[in-house]
Every structure is written in structure tokens, then in C-alpha cells.
Amino acid sequence: MSDTQNGQNRGASRRAFLRGAAATGVGLAASKAAAEGSDPLITEKQEWAIYTGAGVDETPYGLPIKYEGDVIRRNVPWLTADPISSINFTPIHALDGTITPQGCAFERHHSGAIELKKEDYRLMINGLVDQPLVFTYEDLERFPRVNRTFFLECAANTGMEWAGAQLNGAQFTHGMIHNMEYTGVTLRTLLEEAGLGAAGDLSDKWVYVEGADASSNGRSIPMEKALDDCMIAFKANGEALRMEHGYPVRLVVPGWEGNMWVKWLRRIEVTAQAIESREETSKYTDTLADGTSRKWTWVMDAKSVVTSPSPQSPIKHGKGPLVITGLAWSGRGAITGVDVSIDGGKTWQKARLANEGQSMALTRFYLDTTWNGEEMLLQSRAHDETGYVQPTKAQLREVRGENSVYHNNCIQTWHVKANGEAENVEVSS
Amino acid sequence: MSDTQNGQNRGASRRAFLRGAAATGVGLAASKAAAEGSDPLITEKQEWAIYTGAGVDETPYGLPIKYEGDVIRRNVPWLTADPISSINFTPIHALDGTITPQGCAFERHHSGAIELKKEDYRLMINGLVDQPLVFTYEDLERFPRVNRTFFLECAANTGMEWAGAQLNGAQFTHGMIHNMEYTGVTLRTLLEEAGLGAAGDLSDKWVYVEGADASSNGRSIPMEKALDDCMIAFKANGEALRMEHGYPVRLVVPGWEGNMWVKWLRRIEVTAQAIESREETSKYTDTLADGTSRKWTWVMDAKSVVTSPSPQSPIKHGKGPLVITGLAWSGRGAITGVDVSIDGGKTWQKARLANEGQSMALTRFYLDTTWNGEEMLLQSRAHDETGYVQPTKAQLREVRGENSVYHNNCIQTWHVKANGEAENVEVSS
Numbered sequence: 060m061s062d063t064q065n066g067q068n069r070g071a072s073r074r075a076f077l078r079g080a081a082a083t084g085v086g087l088a089a090s091k092a093a094a095e096g097s098d099p100l101i102t103e104k105q106e107w108a109i110y111t112g113a114g115v116d117e118t119p120y121g122l123p124i125k126y127e128g129d130v131i132r133r134n135v136p137w138l139t140a141d142p143i144s145s146i147n148f149t150p151i152h153a154l155d156g157t158i159t160p161q162g163c164a165f166e167r168h169h170s171g172a173i174e175l176k177k178e179d180y181r182l183m184i185n186g187l188v189d190q191p192l193v194f195t196y197e198d199l200e201r202f203p204r205v206n207r208t209f210f211l212e213c214a215a216n217t218g219m220e221w222a223g224a225q226l227n228g229a230q231f232t233h234g235m236i237h238n239m240e241y242t243g244v245t246l247r248t249l250l251e252e253a254g255l256g257a258a259g260d261l262s263d264k265w266v267y268v269e270g271a272d273a274s275s276n277g278r279s280i281p282m283e284k285a286l287d288d289c290m291i292a293f294k295a296n297g298e299a300l301r302m303e304h305g306y307p308v309r310l311v312v313p314g315w316e317g318n319m320w321v322k323w324l325r326r327i328e329v330t331a332q333a334i335e336s337r338e339e340t341s342k343y344t345d346t347l348a349d350g351t352s353r354k355w356t357w358v359m360d361a362k363s364v365v366t367s368p369s370p371q372s373p374i375k376h377g378k379g380p381l382v383i384t385g386l387a388w389s390g391r392g393a394i395t396g397v398d399v400s401i402d403g404g405k406t407w408q409k410a411r412l413a414n415e416g417q418s419m420a421l422t423r424f425y426l427d428t429t430w431n432g433e434e435m436l437l438q439s440r441a442h443d444e445t446g447y448v449q450p451t452k453a454q455l456r457e458v459r460g461e462n463s464v465y466h467n468n469c470i471q472t473w474h475v476k477a478n479g480e481a482e483n484v485e486v487s488s
Numbered sequence: 489m490s491d492t493q494n495g496q497n498r499g500a501s502r503r504a505f506l507r508g509a510a511a512t513g514v515g516l517a518a519s520k521a522a523a524e525g526s527d528p529l530i531t532e533k534q535e536w537a538i539y540t541g542a543g544v545d546e547t548p549y550g551l552p553i554k555y556e557g558d559v560i561r562r563n564v565p566w567l568t569a570d571p572i573s574s575i576n577f578t579p580i581h582a583l584d585g586t587i588t589p590q591g592c593a594f595e596r597h598h599s600g601a602i603e604l605k606k607e608d609y610r611l612m613i614n615g616l617v618d619q620p621l622v623f624t625y626e627d628l629e630r631f632p633r634v635n636r637t638f639f640l641e642c643a644a645n646t647g648m649e650w651a652g653a654q655l656n657g658a659q660f661t662h663g664m665i666h667n668m669e670y671t672g673v674t675l676r677t678l679l680e681e682a683g684l685g686a687a688g689d690l691s692d693k694w695v696y697v698e699g700a701d702a703s704s705n706g707r708s709i710p711m712e713k714a715l716d717d718c719m720i721a722f723k724a725n726g727e728a729l730r731m732e733h734g735y736p737v738r739l740v741v742p743g744w745e746g747n748m749w750v751k752w753l754r755r756i757e758v759t760a761q762a763i764e765s766r767e768e769t770s771k772y773t774d775t776l777a778d779g780t781s782r783k784w785t786w787v788m789d790a791k792s793v794v795t796s797p798s799p800q801s802p803i804k805h806g807k808g809p810l811v812i813t814g815l816a817w818s819g820r821g822a823i824t825g826v827d828v829s830i831d832g833g834k835t836w837q838k839a840r841l842a843n844e845g846q847s848m849a850l851t852r853f854y855l856d857t858t859w860n861g862e863e864m865l866l867q868s869r870a871h872d873e874t875g876y877v878q879p880t881k882a883q884l885r886e887v888r889g890e891n892s893v894y895h896n897n898c899i900q901t902w903h904v905k906a907n908g909e910a911e912n913v914e915v916s917s
């Protein structure tokens with residue numbers, strides 16, 4: 060009953076807006092036209108209501124409708140030095156909910172996306188194990204499977220922003236992320252299959268994982284994490300992994316930087332110490348303000364971004380009712396809350412979480428508000444279950460300086476202008 | 489610790505199988521070859537480990553790798569009389585987890601899938617409302633949004649099986665279903681926007697919903713359901729609805745038969761009684777054993793199916809460790825358990841649910857077992873939170889006879905032969 064009351068109260072204000080008493084925009088135009096019975100889209104027969112549409116034979120595997128042709132992965136040509144473009148970004152400014160469709164889910168590779176048949180796939184487990192083993196793809200399908208939904212974020216996501224606001228769109232500043240439901244076997248299951256007796260005390264042991272591509276992209280992972288929640292995944296969002304996401308098998312390392320989620324997973328070696336490979340020494344370490352570097356920064360700290368309005372998703376309807384929405388995530392657990400500011404962080408409002416935060420998965424937030432048509436400095440701030448609060452860029456720079464590349468989880472600011480357009484900016488505090 | 493023990497015990501048996509002590513199959517071949525150092529896929533350099541793979545520029549919106557070309561929607565030509573093929577099926581035999589990717593998610597239409605631009609979209613609410621309203625797509629984006637994951641099942645799913653085992657594959661017997669995360673506005677929000685004061689007592693009122701396509705596919709829905717959990721959805725699995733799923737806007741009617749989830753939603757009329765439209769009189773009623781018909785059978789009762797092994801997903805690896813998996817769902821709430829039988833229903837084993845059942849969404853189940861190589865009559869049986877147990881075909885026929893089309897949620901049987909191939913059969917009980 061009070062629900063209905065609230066609904067009707069909320070409805071009343073919006074009804075006024077739809078009647079045109081308050082706001083401008085398509086909504087008003089449509090509603091007035093409708094009221095006057097002068098909107099041909101309502102009063103006239105439309106061809107789609109007369110003729111038969113398309114059949115289904117042409118689309119054994121379908122693609123988005125042509126009108127959504129701008130919702131695609133995009134890259135930043137100057138970003139990587141590779142001979143071929145080696146990274147692109149999820150169009151998060153145009154998506155909603157939490158699942159990322161594979162077709163537009165960001166990808167990053169170090170030596171190209173390879174075509175590896177299931178029949179040619181082999182996974183070796185060696186090193187400090189009781190019995191070195193090699194698994195075919197079909198072998199993997201014979202072990203107990205789990206289903207878990209996790210975000211994958213590249214350590215370099217937002218990395219271009221350390222020295223200042225660079226890229227004008229949430230897709231480019233925060234689009235090195237996706238969120239999928241994975242199906243596979245736990246890494247624990249396979250390690251125990253090979254037997255860990257030979258490793259002795261597991262507390263100081265590591266696993267070294269590498270891929271079948273030319274880069275091999277080898278990374279060291281502490282045994283504790285390997286046995287905790289890592290997965291050998293062969294499906295994402297129900298279907299086989301896409302080539303660019305590691306088909307037929309990739310490693311899933313929940314909450315940790317994306318480069319450790321080794322694609323085309325070829326080998327897992329149980330070792331007595333970290334390998335200190337290229338990817339964890341010359342790359343993927345964090346430069347600090349004093350010029351030294353910090354290594355083993357695996358976890359992606361709590362972070363959030365407003366996806367709409369944003370530079371690629373301006374306000375087109377003028378003042379009045381406005382839905383502000385975005386994504387929040389934490390590699391340390393579940394998101395417990397998100398605050399939104401329209402004045403550059405001076406004051407904050409509590410956003411509504413679409414659903415209860417899930418550990419190490421994307422959380423969608425909304426702020427249902429009314430825009431007065433004035434400029435906004437739009438920010439979001441995430442809280443996770445450990446009590447951690449997403450920091451400002453100034454707070455991060457005190458420790459990290461401006462020459463870092465990775466792990467930039469600072470609060471993002473969009474300058475929304477009176478005309479509804481938005482721009483990537485920095486605020487002093 | 490006991491986890492590790494269990495893991496090692498379980499591992500021990502499978503390790504024996506991998507060493508070749510027990511079973512035949514690819515797993516053995518690979519492991520033996522590896523042990524002998526004679527598997528060129530391990531001992532020789534592979535081209536994918538030498539040369540640079542593909543870049544990302546070619547795939548602004550990606551498709552599955554070519555090796556997965558058989559994981560597609562398929563139709564049954566003789567099934568529908570329409571001039572154009574008007575239904576196809578999800579390849580559930582090849583999927584895992586619970587999310588259905590849009591690209592291979594089944595579709596059914598009554599007069600073709602239409603191309604309707606967002607700019608040309610209008611939604612009218614009229615009838616017993618305080619203020620008739622017309623919404624543009626942009627208007628809808630200005631109301632508070634919700635995110636919910638639901639299954640959609642066609643009332644005719646498994647309908648071809650009433651008279652006996654017809655179609656040889658889970659895709660064809662049970663593939664008129666998909667499961668997606670929807671983003672949109674609740675129907676309650678829009679009805680309260682128009683104002684329900686004029687409707688008076690809501691307990692006996694209805695809404696009549698119709699689409700913008702030539703069929704209009706009008707259906708009557710009790711006001712109680714309309715205000716409970718129905719959604720005006722504009723996104724699925726994060727992205728815009730696909731054309732064949734109702735772009736730009738469809739109705740979501742959780743747990744109820746798919747034909748009520750009106751696509752290209754054009755109009756919602758609040759009425760004093762059901763309209764008794766073609767789609768709810770001449771169609772979508774259930775013939776009973778005595779020749780009469782039952783109408784208003786909206787809810788999809790609890791149901792399940794083993795997706796692998798199945799006719800399109802035979803056992804190729806011979807005896808030994810086997811993962812039996814499938815899907816379960818209920819339109820009345822959450823799945824609380826699934827039983828699996830390998831002897832045609834004489835004895836049952838409790839399957840493992842991948843995750844806790846979610847209300848009116850697909851639940852994935854697994855039975856991690858060891859196949860002795862003998863024939864199986866494989867079945868699954870779902871239980872939901874209301875205490876309802878999925879019935880046998882014999883039990884359903886006592887009430888419905890054999891001439892029905894819709895709402896066949898009977899237990900399915902696959903005859904798995906000694907060579908691992910499977911076939912759609914019926915068992916007497």
C-alpha cells in the first residue's frame with residue numbers, strides 16, 4: 060500500500076513532466092503530440108504493423124540489430140606499441156545490468172589471439188607434484204564443474220589517467236573490464252589430481268601458469284590463492300570462450316589483475332618460489348612517488364564509474380527526471396554501497412544498488428534524481444565489505460605519484476554541462 | 489583439510505583413470521603419450537606458439553570461433569505452418585552454466601521479426617487509467633530501472649512429445665527456452681504513472697498488452713501479476729534487446745509462458761475483463777483427455793532436462809568418470825532440488841546444484857559419477873520451493889491425453905547406449 064502511495068507520488072511528478080508542465084525533450088513532444096492525436100507514429104498504420112518481418116533461418120547465430128552499430132569494442136591506437144592493435148575496450152557507456160556480452164567484451168593480448176582447436180589442446184601440470192599429468196580438453200570435461208560470475212579488470216584500466224584527464228569516455232577510461240558467468244573446473248581439483256604431497260608445506264609454494272600463445276604470458280600465483288578460488292574455465296556466459304578470451308581454456312583468478320587470467324592455458328608448474336618472469340618484473344609492477352617500484356600488486360581494489368551520463372552518453376532530454384547509473388566492483392569481496400556526487404565530491408548521495416553486491420563481480424548502481432539543468436561535477440565512490448572506500452586521485456598520487464601505469468582506482472569526474480554534454484575532467488580535491 | 493582429503497581421494501581414482509589403469513579414451517591417450525614424451529602437441533613447437541595471432545581491429549563486435557560453428561539455433565521445418573520459418577531452438581545440448589547468449593537464444597514470432605527504430609518507438613497506456621500516456625523510448629529511460637534474471641520458456645516447448653518421442657535432441661525437445669539478465673522499468677511503475685485510481689478495485693482488473701508487429705499478439709494479464717513482477721525491458725545480458733527478441737522494448741512476465749512476453753510492446757490497456765483474444769482462445773489453451781480445453785494456463789510448471797549426455801552430446805570417452813549435467817526451472821519459484829536416474833526412474837540420485845536456485849530462473853545441475861559402460865535410461869526430476877515434483881509423461885497424460893500441444897513438463901528419458909550414443913525414448917512408468 061505504501062509502495063503504491065510512493066509509486067503514485069513519484070508518478071505524479073513525472074506525469075507533470077510528461078504533460079509538459081516542467082521539461083523539454085522527446086518525452087514531452089511525444090506526449091503532447093499524443094494528447095493532440097497528432098503523432099503519426101500512433102495515429103497512422105506503420106509498415107512494420109502491416110507486413111511480415113524477417114524469418115529466423117538467416118540467423119543461426121545472431122548479431123545486434125543494425126541500429127546498435129555504435130555499441131562496439133573500440134581501441135586507442137597510440138596506447139600499445141605492438142605491431143598489431145592489442146587492446147580494445149568494452150562500450151560500458153552503452154550497456155546496463157551487470158553481464159557483459161562476449162561480442163563486445165574487452166580483450167588484451169600480448170602476441171595476438173590464437174586459433175587453437177579443442178583437439179589440439181593440452182594442459183600440463185608439472186613441478187612439485189606427485190604425478191605430472193597432461194590433460195586433453197575432453198579430460199577436463201570429466202571433472203566436477205563449478206559456475207561462478209566474476210569481473211575481469213586489466214591492471215592498466217584507467218592507467219592513462221595518472222598524469223591527468225586523457226580520454227573522453229567511460230569506454231576508454233574504464234572499459235578494460237568485463238563480467239561473465241564462468242563454467243569450469245577448480246584449479247584445486249586439478250592440483251589435487253596431480254597430488255600435492257611432493258610439495259610439502261604448501262604455505263610458501265607457488266604455481267607458475269603460462270599460455271600456449273607466443274608471449275606465453277607467464278605469471279606466478281601463490282599456492283594459497285591457487286587453492287582458494289581459481290578456475291580452469293572453458294565456458295563464459297554459457298557458451299565456449301571466444302577466441303580472443305582464450306578459447307578453449309583460460310585461467311580465472313577472481314578479483315586479481317586480468318593479465319594473470321592466462322588465456323590458452325598450457326602449463327601449470329608447482330614451484331618453491333615465484334619465477335619473477337618478464338610479466339611480473341619489467342611489467343605489471345607499480346611505480347611509486349619516490350621512483351621505486353612495488354611488485355605483487357595482484358588485487359584490484361574497490362572502484363566505480365558513472366557510465367551514464369558520460370562523454371559518450373550525454374543527457375539529451377534536458378532537465379527533469381534523470382537516471383544516473385554506473386558500475387562498481389572490488390577484488391576484495393562484495394560492494395556494500397556506492398555514493399554519487401554532483402558537485403565534485405563536496406556532498407554525496409547514497410545510490411541504489413540494483414541487486415545485493417556479489418563477491419568479486421560487477422554491481423550496477425542507480426541514482427534516480429531530477430536534474431535542474433545546471434552543470435554537474437559527477438562522481439561515484441565505492442565501498443566494499445572490507446570497509447575500504449574508493450580514494451580520490453589526489454590521495455592515490457600522494458603514494459603513487461603521476462608516473463604509474465597500473466592500479467588506478469581513483470574517483471572519476473565527469474563535467475556535465477548545461478547542454479547535457481559531458482567531459483572527462485579533474486577536480487582539485 | 490577434510491576438503492583436501494576428499495579432493496585427494498577423488499583425485500586418486502581419476503588419476504588411476506588418467507594413467508590408463510581403468511578407462512579408454514582421449515584422456516588416456518594423451519596422458520600415456522605425455523608419459524612417454526611422445527605427444528608432439530607437447531614435445532614439438534606449435535605454430536600458435538611461434539607466430540603472432542590476430543589483432544582486435546577486425547572484431548568490433550565478435551562472434552564465436554569457427555570451431556564452434558555447430559553451436560547455433562536450429563529449427564524444425566515441419567513444425568510451423570507460417571510462410572516463413574517462425575521458430576528456432578537454443579542449442580542447450582552444447583551450453584553450460586545458466587546464462588543464454590543472445591546470439592543463440594531461441595526465438596518465436598507470429599508475423600516476423602520487425603525492424604523498429606528507437607526513435608520510432610511509442611508505448612501507449614490507455615483504458616481505465618487517470619491519464620492516458622504515450623512514452624517514447626527516451627521517456628522510459630527516465631524512470632527507475634531494475635535488473636532481474638529470468639527464464640523465458642515457450643508454452644509449446646516439448647509440445648511435440650505428447651504423442652510419443654519425436655525429436656532426437658535436447659535442443660529440439662527442450663530448446664524453446666532461454667535465460668537472461670533483463671534491465672528495464674517495472675510495469676507497476678508505468679501503470680502508476682498513468683494512475684490507477686480510475687480502475688477502482690484492482691483485484692478484478694486486467695491489462696491487455698499488444699505488440700507493434702503485424703500479429704500484435706495481444707494477451708490479457710491479470711492486474712495482480714502486472715503489478716507484481718512484470719517488467720518493461722529494454723536490455724538483456726547488458727546490451728540492447730536483439731531484433732528477434734523485441735528490440736527496442738519487450739514485456740517480461742516472469743515464470744509465465746513466453747507468448748505473453750510481448751515483443752515490440754506497443755500498447756497496454758487497463759480493462760475490466762480479459763479480452764479473450766485469438767492468442768488466448770484459438771491458441772494457447774490446453775486440450776484435456778476428455779476433449780475439452782483448459783484456458784488461462786499461464787504458469788510454466790517445474791521442469792528439467794539432462795543436456796549432456798544427450799542425442800546431440802553423446803559420451804565419446806568411454807567408461808569411467810562422467811559428468812551428467814542439465815537445466816531445471818520453475819515458474820512458481822526457485823528450484824530446490826534435482827534427482828537423476830540412470831535406470832528409467834526405478835532409482836534416483838540427488839544431483840548437485842551449481843548454485844542455489846533463483847526464483848523463475850534457470851538452475852544448472854551436475855551429477856559427478858562413474859560410468860560402467862552399460863546402457864542407461866537417463867532422466868532428471870525437478871523439485872521447486874512449492875513442493876511440486878516434476879511429473880512423468882504417464883501422469884500428465886492421465887489428465888491431458890495425447891492431443892495437447894502446450895505445457896508438457898514431463899520427465900524426459902534419454903536411452904544412452906553402450907557406445908555412448910543417446911536417443912530420445914519413452915519408458916512405460
